[in-house]
Amino acid sequence: MESFQLANESSPLSLTPNFILPEHKRPHLSEVKYLDSIPIIDLSYCDGNNPSSLEVIHKISKACEEFGFFQIVNHGVPDQVCTKMMKAITNFFELAPEEREHLSSTDNTKNVRLFNYYLQVDGGEKVKLWSECSAHPWYPIDDIIQLLPEKIGTQYREAFTEYAKEVGSLVRRLLSLISIGLGLEEDCLLKKLGEQPRQRAQSNFYPPCLDPELTMGLNEHTDLNALTVLLQSEVSGLQVNKDGKWISIPCIPNAFVINLADQIEVLSNGRYKSVLHRAVTNNVQPRISMAMFYGPNPETIIGPIHELIDEEHPPKYRNYHFSKFLEEFFNQEGTRRIVKEVFELPC
Numbered sequence: 001m002e003s004f005q006l007a008n009e010s011s012p013l014s015l016t017p018n019f020i021l022p023e024h025k026r027p028h029l030s031e032v033k034y035l036d037s038i039p040i041i042d043l044s045y046c047d048g049n050n051p052s053s054l055e056v057i058h059k060i061s062k063a064c065e066e067f068g069f070f071q072i073v074n075h076g077v078p079d080q081v082c083t084k085m086m087k088a089i090t091n092f093f094e095l096a097p098e099e100r101e102h103l104s105s106t107d108n109t110k111n112v113r114l115f116n117y118y119l120q121v122d123g124g125e126k127v128k129l130w131s132e133c134s135a136h137p138w139y140p141i142d143d144i145i146q147l148l149p150e151k152i153g154t155q156y157r158e159a160f161t162e163y164a165k166e167v168g169s170l171v172r173r174l175l176s177l178i179s180i181g182l183g184l185e186e187d188c189l190l191k192k193l194g195e196q197p198r199q200r201a202q203s204n205f206y207p208p209c210l211d212p213e214l215t216m217g218l219n220e221h222t223d224l225n226a227l228t229v230l231l232q233s234e235v236s237g238l239q240v241n242k243d244g245k246w247i248s249i250p251c252i253p254n255a256f257v258i259n260l261a262d263q264i265e266v267l268s269n270g271r272y273k274s275v276l277h278r279a280v281t282n283n284v285q286p287r288i289s290m291a292m293f294y295g296p297n298p299e300t301i302i303g304p305i306h307e308l309i310d311e312e313h314p315p316k317y318r319n320y321h322f323s324k325f326l327e328e329f330f331n332q333e334g335t336r337r338i339v340k341e342v343f344e345l346p347c
């Protein structure tokens with residue numbers, strides 16, 4: 001790949017000191033585990049109340065308790081819909097910097113924006129992360145299309161419209177399987193997350209880096225929404241924290257990585273986990289991922305679901321408007337965010 005230039009920079013990306021993390025923030029790649037990974041769940045025979053569905057629900061429930069993450073195969077989203085989406089994102093990040101720079105903004109209240117994460121390290125200095133991210137809502141798609149150069153606008157519109165429709169159905173299906181796994185009515189989580197959900201897409205581009213040990217693509221974080229459906233290119237880089245150790249997530253063609261985010265941890269009263277994950281860089285190939293975030297509307301009240309509270313399981317979190325959660329999340333920009341903990345009740 002030719003050298004990459006971040007949209008908000010004036011020269012091609014290189015490993016200058018403002019990208020180099022202090023020792024204790026580095027990925028320490030030699031300590032990462034490559035063998036045990038998150039469960040891979042086949043959704044082929046999972047519809048209605050047949051015995052194989054119950055088995056799948058059980059696997060999902062176990063994965064949600066133990067890992068907060070799983071991959072799904074045979075999920076019903078046609079391969080070509082995913083391929084087209086990946087191609088459109090690739091073309092987007094291949095635009096010349098001057099064709100993307102008008103999208104670049106540090107204002108995190110902007111609906112559509114291109115940005116580069118940073119980490120505030122000791123002494124207040126900002127270290128940039130080795131990635132560029134583009135975020136926009138699922139609907140209306142015109143919010144982003146009108147800002148894209150004509151030559152990729154049509155392609156992006158077609159790819160994303162189809163992709164968002166498919167992922168939307170998949171999310172509803174997953175939310176019902178997860179609800180059943182929690183012993184709830186199948187539409188419980190969908191209803192709790194409410195009308196007009198906050199649905200945002202984020203594509204992440206990680207250019208190759210000369211020394212992946214010195215940089216991070218995305219710093220460790222949990223997702224702030226309820227459920228994330230992640231599509232990744234055929235290059236690994238995603239790592240999930242399990243019992244304090246980082247494990248690498250293998251790339252499986254046409255699979256999705258599903259991760260539970262903070263609002264499901266709260267709704268499930270801590271039974272299902274929203275787990276720390278991060279993306280590391282590599283020195284060979286660029287990597288692309290797209291996260292489809294599904295969360296509540298800012299006006300929605302989130303708190304542990306009544307049916308999941310009893311004497312043995314007292315509420316772990318207080319109820320809050322999701323807007324308060326968002327406010328706290330954005331206030332912690334640049335740090336290793338600790339957001340859901342702010343809403344925890346004393347035990």
Ligand SMILES: O=C(O)CCC(=O)C(=O)O
Pocket residue numbers: 202204218223230232237238277278279288289291
């Ligand atoms: O690139 C990845 O695999 C992870 C992306 C991610 O965690 C996110 O966008 O929240």
Ligand SMILES: [Fe+2]
Pocket residue numbers: 221222223277291
């Ligand atoms: Fe994430």
